[in-house]
Amino acid sequence: MAVGGSGSRLAPAVCGVKAFRGRVDLVFGPAPVAEACDAVISGARARRSGARFGPAIQDVARFRLAGSQNSIAPMKKLTDDVWVLEGFPPYAINVYLLGDVLVDAATRFAAGRILRRLRGRAISAHALTHVHPDHQGASHAVCASLGIPLFCGAGDADAMETPGLMMQKMRPHWLSRSIGGIWQGPAHPVSRRLREGDAVGGFTVLETPGHTEGHVAYWREADGVLVVGDVVCNMNIWTGLTMLREPERIFTPDPALNRRSARRFLELRPSLVCFGHGPPLADCSRFHAFIASLPRDT
Numbered sequence: 001m002a003v004g005g006s007g008s009r010l011a012p013a014v015c016g017v018k019a020f021r022g023r024v025d026l027v028f029g030p031a032p033v034a035e036a037c038d039a040v041i042s043g044a045r046a047r048r049s050g051a052r053f054g055p056a057i058q059d060v061a062r063f064r065l066a067g068s069q070n071s072i073a074p075m076k077k078l079t080d081d082v083w084v085l086e087g088f089p090p091y092a093i094n095v096y097l098l099g100d101v102l103v104d105a106a107t108r109f110a111a112g113r114i115l116r117r118l119r120g121r122a123i124s125a126h127a128l129t130h131v132h133p134d135h136q137g138a139s140h141a142v143c144a145s146l147g148i149p150l151f152c153g154a155g156d157a158d159a160m161e162t163p164g165l166m167m168q169k170m171r172p173h174w175l176s177r178s179i180g181g182i183w184q185g186p187a188h189p190v191s192r193r194l195r196e197g198d199a200v201g202g203f204t205v206l207e208t209p210g211h212t213e214g215h216v217a218y219w220r221e222a223d224g225v226l227v228v229g230d231v232v233c234n235m236n237i238w239t240g241l242t243m244l245r246e247p248e249r250i251f252t253p254d255p256a257l258n259r260r261s262a263r264r265f266l267e268l269r270p271s272l273v274c275f276g277h278g279p280p281l282a283d284c285s286r287f288h289a290f291i292a293s294l295p296r297d298t
């Protein structure tokens with residue numbers, strides 16, 4: 001599906017391209033639409049037309065998976081040893097490959113797509129930023145299929161391993177309970193409970209609680225790549241517009257703690273920020289300005 005191009009027939013109401021101040025940004029529908037699309041078109045060929053993306057990712061490289069016989073599959077190489085596995089609409093719910101470690105696994109409907117895109121690659125482990133249903137949905141299927149261990153933040157590990165506990169920890173809201181219940185994946189044993197300073201896929205773990213108890217980010221100091229999960233989002237999940245935002249309160253048990261976690265990023269100078277939702281951002285100044293603008297706590 002081309003973003004906003006002629007190939008967007010699958011979801012014409014939710015895809016488009018926004019031109020603003022000489023810049024072209026992705027526009028796509030609400031995140032809840034994303035995995036619905038994914039489920040419907042799972043197995044279909046996603047033909048890309050090389051649409052122009054925002055400046056942060058214009059130079060993203062495209063390549064075919066080794067060993068794949070078809071031309072779908074594209075993962076996008078963002079920088080050395082960092083790829084994003086696209087879903088539908090693009091960047092609504094992101095899955096990353098950091099070295100040989102898969103980070104996050106979208107919803108349970110995404111398992112087939114993720115496994116197809118990983119075909120032919122040696123994957124050593126699967127790690128999570130946090131255990132919400134839009135990030136751990138396909139974790140069990142991926143780990144079981146590839147025979148790889150699962151890592152997540154120590155504070156989220158019990159929720160990952162205990163059926164029903166993740167949903168109990170979410171704020172009691174009809175939307176999180178309904179969509180979360182559909183998207184969530186099965187419980188799965190956690191092989192490694194990640195702590196501050198641990199090494200994963202060439203990145204260092206930063207503990208960033210608030211959106212979940214055990215939320216973690218991944219930081220590679222050598223070239224300034226930062227994977228923030230849902231501490232900060234680069235998409236309005238209701239409109240699909242690309243914009244920096246805090247995660248929705250209805251999905252965030254402790255917004256004040258999440259803001260404190262976000263302020264940790266002010267100490268870093270990332271060259272590329274990768275989000276759980278929304279396209280990557282190479283503008284560190286904008287990222288810092290957004291975090292600095294967050295209210296001091298209420």
Ligand SMILES: [Zn+2]
Binds near residue numbers: 132230276
């Ligand atoms: Zn999320």
